Amino acid sequence: MRVRDLRQTLRGLPPFAPAYARYTRRLEAFINDLRGLMTVSDLAAVTGLSWDTVKAIVKRAMEKDYGHPRLKDLRFLSIDEIYVKGVSP
Secondary structure (H helix, E strand, C coil), X not given: CCHHHHHHHHCCCCCCCCCCCCCCHHHHHHHHHHCCCCCHHHHHHHHCCCHHHHHHHHHHHHHHHXXXXXXXXXXXXXXXXXXXXXXXX
């Protein structure tokens, strides 16, 4: 294989990592598998990633799963808690 052919082969995104990420798809899948069982802080400690990175991975997965719900047939909307600064119930 010549150098020119090797350059053409190496161009583009690697198949094992998302674009501009410092983690692999396998690590992202690992975090997404455990996101319902552990807190973001615990996942960050287990994986050695920063809290912000883990939060971004979880947020992207949650937006994919629940991002745009269908509101056409919505009949009721309930709110669990309301916070008003300085007012206690």
